[in-house]
Amino acid sequence: MPLDLAPREDLIALGRLAGRRGFLWGTAGNVSVRRSEAHFLITERGTTLDQLDAQNLVLCPLRGGPGEPPEASSEIQLHRHIYQRRPDVRCVIHLSPLYTTMVACSDLELPTDLVPETVLYLGEIARVPYIQPGTDELGRAVAEALGEDRYVVIMTNHGAVTVGDSSLTAFRRMETLEFLCRMVVMAQAAGLTLRGIGPEAAEALRRSVYGSGNSFASG
Template identity: 45%
Template sequence: MQNYEDIKLELIKTGKFMMEYGLAWGNAGNISARANEDHYLITASGTFLGELEPSDLVRCSVSGQSESYGKKPSKETPMHQAIYQKRPEINAVLHASPFYSTLIACSNIEIPSNWFVETMYYLERIERVPYCHPGSQVLGEAVAEKAGEANILLLENHGVLVYDTSLKEARMALQTLEMACKMLVTAKGANIELEGLAEEAVKDFLVNAAYKPRRKW
């Protein structure tokens, strides 16, 4: 694992990336990264992701306890905690409300994963989490139930939760998700029928293309 200072710099970089590419807005959203088996860093409550400072990152234990005497961790800590507890290989969690992804999360539209290379890999499995009040323990429990079934969760009438083995991979997954949702909404509005790849082609890609190691579910 990286040291805490390096992780803070990577989280700051991630916050700026999300703002620059329209993946976050206002003070909505929160991000975290695992520091070791027992601890992770998460953005403080009310922070603006585009202007994070090292002091905006709060250390928490995976058991859920804040270990800072300064700022409070994000109220969405129960979701992050649930992921780190259920998925020990996960090292980064991003929660945001990008426009197109959140639009889809507020609908019953399914997001195809068979359009192109990035969707086949990053969007291989997407699950929905029924609406629970943001920051509630109930939401954390609902996320825990779905954590092992996907690496992207659509939080109905709320936003999205993306988690992966590194902040870089999580950023790419979030950006791919938003691009796919934008394509989906745009195509529907223009009456364009998008053609996906056959199931056999998708399976062959995931197993044999060596684009990235196959995910272990």
């Protein structure tokens, strides 16, 4: 099946952007985009995301089994289960940025009403317990945690997954999540108590943005 250049270039640009933001280390992380109703494109196993080229991207069947194709990222089932459950999702990002991973290795709570961006981009953050990476069980658990209306999942002792209707939206969610985790970790270290705007103000903000037709937080 021939590939368009756009999905390949999208993933390559996404990897470069993650590198520039300092979200990468070693070969941790994997990203994908929905290619069609039957396929998605994912990064190759063992690649460094900020050094991707077209040869590091693998076309995968949406209905394939575990380990198919073998050259794809070990987290292929995580991406596959999300695309199967959520037809609205066009991009899946799994990264382990420093502060997000620190929170994933702790019991710190993440209030999402601290600043407008965390209200609009993150919504309710789901968490899943530690499950062996690269397993079908992990993929199913993350997809279930996302449900029909969540966009962010923290995987205990592992990192995070964000999704969106475009690669830019999914990445903005990852970037906002890392910013939030950094705020919470640094505030705790400094002995500060963070104050949110509260659920009523957060809901009013969401209504004002969604009601205006603004795509700022589109899924």
